[in-house]
Amino acid sequence: MYLSFNIARSVYESLIKEFESLIQPWKICCNEGALIQNFGVESNQLCSKFIKEFENNLKLFENDPSYKTFFSLFLNYLHSEIEGLFYKQLSRLKELAFNSFKESLSPIQITEKVERDVKLAIKAAENYFTTKAEILRGTKFSKDFSYSNEKKELIKAIRELATERLQMARLQGIYQKKNKNPVSISFHYLHPSPFGKDARFEHFSFNDSFDFDSNTKASLMRQFVENNNNSKKIKNNSLNQSQSTDNFVYNLNASKLFNND
Known part of the structure; x- marks a missing residue:
């Protein structure tokens, strides 16, 4: 040892x-x-x-x-x-x-x-x-x-x-950081069909289209419901100034627009 x-x-x-x-x-x-x-x-x-x-x-x-x-x-x-x-x-x-x-x-x-x-x-x-x-x-x-x-x-x-x-x-004023313009898209569950069709029951096809004015700011754009036979479509109100305010989606009694058939 x-x-x-x-x-x-x-x-x-x-x-x-x-x-x-x-x-x-x-x-x-x-x-x-x-x-x-x-x-x-x-x-x-x-x-x-x-x-x-x-x-x-x-x-x-x-x-x-x-x-x-x-x-x-x-x-x-x-x-x-x-x-x-x-x-x-x-x-x-x-x-x-x-x-x-x-x-x-x-x-x-x-x-x-x-x-x-x-x-x-x-x-x-x-x-x-x-x-x-x-x-x-x-x-x-x-x-x-x-x-x-x-x-x-x-x-x-x-x-x-x-x-x-x-x-x-x-x-020193030599460099200015370029601000980026944000793009915001949002949906709300109270909106009946944001693209002209109810996503629960209807689906887009290649032949479908929805109205959109690219020159209108999102914050100023309003949509209305247009009755077309048995269906309803969302359209930009800037395309049809003759629509009454009753047809606008966003009002106090919006649900009546879908119960008058």
Whole structure:
């Protein structure tokens, strides 16, 4: 028991010292604000190599409690070191993506297409960050590392900057946001048949049509019921000014229009 403990501790300390020396250039690189090329793949490969070496060196003691203890400690150490390097680079990546977005705003001209161009710049910065973050994360040992919070912070920051620039352009009179004219269509259950037929009993065919004046505003348009043999149709009153107000659908006694046959 005592022998296995000492051997496991010796292997553990030796591998940590070796691993520390190998990742020292990475730490220097991160401290200088640079990104490590292919960090995700290389860090995963390095960790896999050291895990394999730990297992091979202590294969005779793999069922010993000491082995399990030091193996768990070793995995936690590797995970902690790689995670620290990952998030330090992720913070730097967020800065680079934000600066890239700021630079992309400069050539954008203030025209009627400015909002579209700004949205494209935001999307480009977001894609840049996501692509690089995936490369940093890797796919095996560090697959549980997350960059979602940093991504949300980045998107929030660049959208705030974009809004600030557009507002500044508006205040200077350079850019005016184009208002969109809303289109509103509504139906009411008290309306007998909004398209000239009762939807409960009658259906449109290719030969059917309904009267509609496209030049009349919806708020000013009124409809009346026209008796046509045994059916009733809704028509625009602007087409027939001779109709009496009794024929209008919207009045206090609208139901009498359908009870006078």
